[in-house]
Amino acid sequence: MEGNPGGDAGNGSTVLLIGNPNVGKSMLFNRLTGVNAVVSNYPGTTVDFTRGTLIMHKKTYEIIDVPGTYSLEAKDLAEEVAIKMLNEHRDGVVVVVLDATLIERGMYLLFEVIERGFSLVVALNMMDVAHDKQIAVDARRLQQILGVPVVPMTAISGEGVKDLIDILRKACVTDVMGIKSRLSGDAAETPAISGCTGCGRC
Amino acid sequence: MGLSEDERWALIDEISRQTVKSGGYKQTLGDVLGELTVKPLTGIPVAIGVLYAFWSIFGSFAGALMTDGFMVKFFDRYLLPWIQGMWPDPGTWLYFIFVGDPVADNCFEAFGVLTSGLFVAIGVVLPAVLIFYLMMTVLEDSGYLPRLAVLMDTFLHKIGLHGYAIVPTILGLGCNVPAVTATRILETRKQRFIMMTLLAIFVPCGAQIGIMLKAIPDTIGWVFLYLLIGYGIFGFVLNKVIPGSNPEILIDVPPYHLPAWENVAKKMWNRTKGFLKEAVPFVLFGVLIVNLLYLGGVIQWLSDALAPLFVYWFGVPKETTGPLIAAFLRKDLAVAQLAVIPMTAYQMISSVVLVSIYFPCVATFVVMLKEGWKELVAAVGVLICVVFLYGGLIHLIGILLGVA
Secondary structure, three states: OOOOOOOOOOOOOEEEEEEOOOOOHHHHHHHHHOOOOOOOOOOOOOOOOEEEEEEEOOEEEEEEEOOOOOOOOOOOHHHHHHHHHHHHOOOOEEEEEEEHHHHHHHHHHHHHHHHOOOEEEEEEEOHHHHHHOOEEEOHHHHHHHHOOOEEEOEOOOOEOHHHHHHHHHHOEOOOHHHHHHHHOOOHHHOOOOOOOOOOOOO | OOOOHHHHHHHHHHHHHHHEEEOOOOOOHHHHHHHHHHOHHHHHHHHHHHHHHHHHHHHHHHHHHHHHHHHHHHHHHHHHHHHHHHOOOOOOHHHHHHOOOOOOOOHHHHOOHHHHHHHHHHHHHHHHHHHHHHHHHHHHHHOHHHHHHHHHHHHHHHOOOOHHHHHHHHHHHHOHHHHHHHHHHOOOHHHHHHHHHHHHHHOOOHHHHHHHHHHOOOOHHHHHHHHHHHHHHHHHHHHHHOOOOOOOOOOOOOOOOOOOHHHHHHHHHHHHHHHHHHHHHHHHHHHHHHHHHHHOOHHHHHHHHHHHHHHHHHOOOHHHHHHHHHHHHOHHHHHHHHOOOOOOHHHHHHHHHHHHHHOOOHHHHHHHHHHOHHHHHHHHHHHHHHHHHHHHHHHHHHHHHOOO
């Protein structure tokens, strides 16, 4: 299914929710689409993908809830489904959902998605739990380093979901070289970040 | 493109160093509970307590309160006499199919589409499924399931699975259909095959449990014991026989949180809707088919033909043939049919166990086919062996105990 011509190609109307197991992808999916994907508090609830639609600014997005995976090397069938979905939607927008209390773990998958050249947005989910655990994540700095929009949110209460929807069309591709240089503080690579609330085009 | 694993982790370390600040770690109530429910010394008593609570709430709500307290009275005192009186000409085959026995005084014995069919689906199974799903949702959403998985890991490794196999098993107690799909979280084909086969054979679904609770309340414990022992024995054997690996896994244990009632309600509604849409028509259709087969003399012929096998090998009355045919459509229906066949308590236990293990219901069959036809064929092969061996073994135990 590589190089799917026409259809959803190019206009980025397919949105894939990708992330580690149990970071709240299905909850976010339900918030975005109103479709009822099964949500539970254990990793591996979603073993197959679920589709739904979101209509925003007269644009219809097809949202796909993908089974959770730790990496893009499949360990079980559910992860194989995830990888297959990514391969089938090379020109879709990927929302990488991170658990704000465990962003290191989620970032491994994030990097694999970045390296494959997907256009993406990062949803920093479970901000409520992070707050309770006194973990502070600097979303703006993270956005600046990564060069893609980062939206802090709490899917379970719905906080930040609207921001995520608004930012979907600003999803963009980033590259590892840029991230490395911004990380080491070469300011030349980061123009126009100040005053920006997250278009990601920086 | 093409970072190595180490390079990725190095980058991640640096990014999180620059963006994440953690305050001092404070132990929360949830953390303490989390510890207590995972350590074997405290965890096992907690697990037994949880399962016991699960069972007693299930029994008192579904069995005593809803079914006996309301549904049985409604169906037996009002609906049954009303239908028996209203439907014309008790001698006709239409009457036999839709109303059943004209002199029956309860909905178990009447066995018509509109009497027993509705009674089994709405009167007995629906309340059971409702309360079962409510409690299962709480188990799922609170975060207890993965902890149970940690506790069960040692045992499940002995039967070729790992702790996480508890998830499909518990889902299977609700309905085997989503449970078969949930086997995808297991890593190797061997594990998936063992799990699917054990599910299809030894894990009774919620509907079936509900009707067992109503039909055989005194001996249901024995049925469960036999199923559990079978799950252990045949899991152990399959593990030895089937090639493939059973790797250790790291289980990701999420923090406890209170289930959001909105999500609980949504899930309950979806599952109940699923039940009403898929199971109820099957029960009614099942009664129809079975009655047609009775009318056509097919069941009589089959039970005569299979009589030696049933009577001498399994030690159950030959009339159990009818229920075994119904069991392919719906197991709850089959148990309801068994309940009215006169037999000894031990024969009842044996035949209910046979109904449970003999074949997955048609819906389960279809999802298993979707997961792979080779697996399905192999699972059916295993199943046939298991039915013969285990059915015979149960009979033998009965003989040795002097109760068969």
